[in-house]
Amino acid sequence: MNRLENIQKLAEKYSLKSYQTGYVLQVEQEVGFLGKSVLEVGGSLPREFVFEALEVKSWTAIEYIQYYIDAGFEYPGAEVSITFDEIKNGAIPREYEVINGKIEDLPYHLFSNFDLVFSVAALQNLHAVPAATEKIFQSLKLGGCYCALAAPVWSCYNGHLFNTKKSPTGKEYDYHENCPVPPWGHLLMRPPQMYDHLCRTIDFDTAAAITYEIYNSSRINRFFLEDYLNFLKISPFSQGHFRPMPPMSIPEDIQTKLEGLYPGYQNFSSQGFSFTLLRDRE
Numbered sequence: 001m002n003r004l005e006n007i008q009k010l011a012e013k014y015s016l017k018s019y020q021t022g023y024v025l026q027v028e029q030e031v032g033f034l035g036k037s038v039l040e041v042g043g044s045l046p047r048e049f050v051f052e053a054l055e056v057k058s059w060t061a062i063e064y065i066q067y068y069i070d071a072g073f074e075y076p077g078a079e080v081s082i083t084f085d086e087i088k089n090g091a092i093p094r095e096y097e098v099i100n101g102k103i104e105d106l107p108y109h110l111f112s113n114f115d116l117v118f119s120v121a122a123l124q125n126l127h128a129v130p131a132a133t134e135k136i137f138q139s140l141k142l143g144g145c146y147c148a149l150a151a152p153v154w155s156c157y158n159g160h161l162f163n164t165k166k167s168p169t170g171k172e173y174d175y176h177e178n179c180p181v182p183p184w185g186h187l188l189m190r191p192p193q194m195y196d197h198l199c200r201t202i203d204f205d206t207a208a209a210i211t212y213e214i215y216n217s218s219r220i221n222r223f224f225l226e227d228y229l230n231f232l233k234i235s236p237f238s239q240g241h242f243r244p245m246p247p248m249s250i251p252e253d254i255q256t257k258l259e260g261l262y263p264g265y266q267n268f269s270s271q272g273f274s275f276t277l278l279r280d281r282e
C-alpha cells in the first residue's frame, strides 16, 4: 500500500469527513506532511491520524470554541489542552496541542515556528481574515507553506450556510437539501425581501430565524470569493496559487443581475477555493 492509500485508509479508520480526507490528500501531494511541525487553523484533526497517517513531527490546532457556542453546536474537536495566556507565560506546546483562541490573536511566542499551516472548511467562518493572514505568515518558518480550503463562501448559490431550523409543525429546513432560499437568493434579496419571501411558505417565527441567521449571525463572514483573493494580494504572501473551485452553472440572467448589484465582482459560480502560499521572506 502506498502512502496516499495508507492515509486514505487511516482517514476512514479515524472518521475524517470526506472533504477533510480529500483536502489532506491534496496537501500531501502538493507539499507533504511527513516530519513537519503543523499549525491547523479552525479545526483539530485527530491525534492518532496526524501521527500515524501523516507522520508529522508536531500538530498544534487552533479551535475557537465560542464559534460552536454561538452556533448552538456541540464542539466536535479534540480536547483543548493549552491557552494562549499559558503560552505567553512561557508554556511550550507539546507535540499535539489544541488551543482555544482566535488565530488573529496568535502570540508572537509561536512566530517562525511551523513548516506548514493547514486549514479546511474554516476561513468562511473567520471574520478577521487580513489579521489572521498576517499572523499565519508570521507563524511560518521561512520556506513554510500555508494551505487552505474554504467552502461554501458567501458569493456562491448557497453561501448563506444557515443552520438547520425546525418549524412548529416539525418540518426541517437547511441550507442544502430542504432549502427555502432560492439559489443566489441571499445575494439578490435584501433582508426584508427575504423575510417576505420566506413568509409565503413558512411560519413567521421560522422565517424570521432563517432571515436573521442568513444576514446577521456571527457564524460566517460574508466575504465574496474575490475578496479572499484581494486580501491575499495585499498580504505579506507574494508567492503561491489561488484556485477557485470548478464553476457551477449559473443562469445568465442571475449572473447579469449579480454583476449589476455588486460592481467589480464576477465569480458567483465557484462554491469556494483552495490556495497554497509560500513564506518566501522574513
Ligand SMILES: C[S@@+](CC[C@H](N)C(=O)[O-])C[C@H]1O[C@@H](n2cnc3c(N)ncnc32)[C@H](O)[C@@H]1O
Pocket (backbone or CB within 6 Å): 020, 041, 042, 043, 044, 062, 063, 064, 065, 067, 068, 101, 102, 103, 104, 119, 120, 121, 122, 123, 125, 126, 127, 128
Ligand atoms: C465549520 S467549522 C470547521 C471545522 C473543521 N475544520 C472541519 O473540517 O469540520 C469552522 C471552524 O472555524 C473555527 N474558527 C472560527 N473563527 C475562528 C478564528 N477566529 N480563529 C480560529 N478558528 C476559528 C471554529 O472554531 C471552527 O472550528
